[in-house]
Amino acid sequence: MTLEMQAPTPTAVKAGRVGSKVNWGLTLQRVLALIIILALWQVAVVVGLLPSITPGVIEVFGAIGAALTMPTFWAALGQTLTAATTGWLISCVVGVTLGLLIGTIRPLDRSTSVVVEFGRAFPTIALMPVVMLMLGATMTMEVTMVVLASVWPVLVQAILGSRRLDPAIVDTVQIFRIPRALWFRRVLLPSAMPFIATGIRISASISILAAVGVEVLTQVPGLGRLITLAQEAQRWDMAFAYLFFAGLFGWGIATLLAWGEKSLLAWNRQSDD
Amino acid sequence: MTIPQSIHTGTLTTTGNVLLKVDNIALGYGEGAAEKRIVDALSFDVGLGEFISIVGPSGVGKTTLLRGLSGLLKPKVGQVVVGGHVVSGPHPDIAVVFQDYSRSLMPWMSTRENVAFPLQGRGAGKAERNKEAEAALEAVGLGGQGDKYPWEMSGGMQQRVAIARALAYNAKVLLMDEPFASVDAQTRFDLEDLVIDLREKLGVTIILVTHDVDEAIYLADKVIVIAEKPATVVDVIETGFGTHRDQVATKADPRFQDARARILTRLRHND
Numbered sequence: 001m002t003l004e005m006q007a008p009t010p011t012a013v014k015a016g017r018v019g020s021k022v023n024w025g026l027t028l029q030r031v032l033a034l035i036i037i038l039a040l041w042q043v044a045v046v047v048g049l050l051p052s053i054t055p056g057v058i059e060v061f062g063a064i065g066a067a068l069t070m071p072t073f074w075a076a077l078g079q080t081l082t083a084a085t086t087g088w089l090i091s092c093v094v095g096v097t098l099g100l101l102i103g104t105i106r107p108l109d110r111s112t113s114v115v116v117e118f119g120r121a122f123p124t125i126a127l128m129p130v131v132m133l134m135l136g137a138t139m140t141m142e143v144t145m146v147v148l149a150s151v152w153p154v155l156v157q158a159i160l161g162s163r164r165l166d167p168a169i170v171d172t173v174q175i176f177r178i179p180r181a182l183w184f185r186r187v188l189l190p191s192a193m194p195f196i197a198t199g200i201r202i203s204a205s206i207s208i209l210a211a212v213g214v215e216v217l218t219q220v221p222g223l224g225r226l227i228t229l230a231q232e233a234q235r236w237d238m239a240f241a242y243l244f245f246a247g248l249f250g251w252g253i254a255t256l257l258a259w260g261e262k263s264l265l266a267w268n269r270q271s272d273d
Numbered sequence: 274m275t276i277p278q279s280i281h282t283g284t285l286t287t288t289g290n291v292l293l294k295v296d297n298i299a300l301g302y303g304e305g306a307a308e309k310r311i312v313d314a315l316s317f318d319v320g321l322g323e324f325i326s327i328v329g330p331s332g333v334g335k336t337t338l339l340r341g342l343s344g345l346l347k348p349k350v351g352q353v354v355v356g357g358h359v360v361s362g363p364h365p366d367i368a369v370v371f372q373d374y375s376r377s378l379m380p381w382m383s384t385r386e387n388v389a390f391p392l393q394g395r396g397a398g399k400a401e402r403n404k405e406a407e408a409a410l411e412a413v414g415l416g417g418q419g420d421k422y423p424w425e426m427s428g429g430m431q432q433r434v435a436i437a438r439a440l441a442y443n444a445k446v447l448l449m450d451e452p453f454a455s456v457d458a459q460t461r462f463d464l465e466d467l468v469i470d471l472r473e474k475l476g477v478t479i480i481l482v483t484h485d486v487d488e489a490i491y492l493a494d495k496v497i498v499i500a501e502k503p504a505t506v507v508d509v510i511e512t513g514f515g516t517h518r519d520q521v522a523t524k525a526d527p528r529f530q531d532a533r534a535r536i537l538t539r540l541r542h543n544d
Contacts (some may be wrong), residue, residue, distance in 0.1 A: 055355035112289060175343060175369045176391035176442060186390070190381040267380040
């Protein structure tokens with residue numbers, strides 16, 4: 001995954017807006033690309049290019065169907081999503097608040113820039129043993145890990161977003177003597193929102209990855225735990241099916257957020273022209 | 274050629290009731306020896322209900338002067354007094370219409386919210402804010418358009434919104450920084466007449482900063498000419514047109530022509 005630390009360009013968003021009618025040609029192309037990839041996979045399995053334990057496409061689809069009827073799967077999915085969502089929401093609130101403060105208070109910005117750069121580049125998963133020691137293999141530990149992994153994109157984007165407040169707006173707010181709290185909520189936050197939205201979207205994907213990753217590596221129940229169990233039982237088809245669901249939910253949330261962003265930040269398309 | 278040096282010490286303003294007094298101010302950036310002084314020894318008075326234009330060549334320091342008058346920039350020397358109070362920062366009696374309307378309006382707020390925002394800052398309730406905002410929009414000819422967003426409007430309309438926002442703030446003095454510099458000629462005439470009209474109806478005191486000599490004379494009761502480096506007042510001209518103006522008749526008036534010749538000569542003289 002690439003962490004592209006910027007807001008989408010207006011032209012890119014505009015191009016997306018044109019597709020409000022269903023673009024059948026594009027849909028067809030996308031389905032075709034998917035079919036080709038699946039076909040290549042199947043061929044690689046049949047020819048023996050991949051290790052013999054790799055399940056074929058049909059087996060995986062069978063396993064996906066089977067998973068849908070298993071109560072344990074739904075319970076695990078619920079646990080993973082709860083942990084991921086909780087961690088993600090905490091990241092959003094903490095990241096946005098801290099980011100806007102850091103971005104607008106010059107001494108704070110200068111003194112924390114190294115910490116922020118460090119945290120952003122830090123392999124969070126390496127912290128897990130420490131967090132495990134402190135909190136045990138619990139939901140709290142999982143949520144903590146999710147926050148540690150997903151807070152950075154929101155934080156960095158909020159800092160960047162708060163720096164781009166237009167000098168003309170700064171003057172306006174001063175002249176009309178807007179109180180600090182109102183300024184924060186009605187001026188700074190919306191002005192930084194196009195940047196923050198990108199951070200929130202990236203952070204949503206990361207939080208799912210982190211939740212599943214923690215579950216794979218520890219005994220915390222959830223989708224990741226099911227994957228480990230399936231591997232231990234040599235049920236590779238099931239392991240792949242669970243992986244598929246982890247990916248599907250990451251993608252689904254990112255798509256949902258991109259859509260929400262487009263309708264909520266309509267003003268941003270025009271303002272940059 | 275000698276030009277009669279007008280008196281700009283202020284005690285001789287035609288309207289007896291001085292609302293805003295600029296008392297020998299110096300403005301600059303930086304401190305001590307590194308200070309770059311932009312404005313120096315500048316004084317003038319503005320009577321209640323008066324329309325003042327401040328005209329000067331590009332780069333003379335008009336925007337700096339406006340920042341000083343509005344309380345955004347603290348004078349190094351001297352003071353600005355409004356209604357008996359020394360201006361030590363942005364003041365409730367002073368509203369500003371900025372040059373860059375497209376950037377000073379907030380694109381994430383509707384037109385009504387933009388106009389009502391300063392009132393919200395003052396703690397006014399929602400119903401009151403919306404009522405005031407709607408009235409201000411009505412006054413600038415944008416009645417019923419409060420739900421639109423600034424970016425859905427033309428440049429001239431956006432500047433009307435910025436004027437409405439300043440009106441709704443209900444300040445005694447309206448400062449305008451080259452407010453019509455970035456609209457087309459016809460829109461500019463419309464906006465000029467709108468401002469004259471508002472002044473006549475609402476009795477608001479206006480200080481307009483511009484580099485356009487014709488605009489300065491057409492709009493104002495008194496034109497203050499600034500020039501030199503650092504900038505200071507080099508001439509003050511009373512136009513004497515009264516409150517009613519006409520784009521054709523006023524500009525053909527011999528007094529208009531005289532004032533124009535005098536200011537242009539004065540500015541060329543200072544190059």
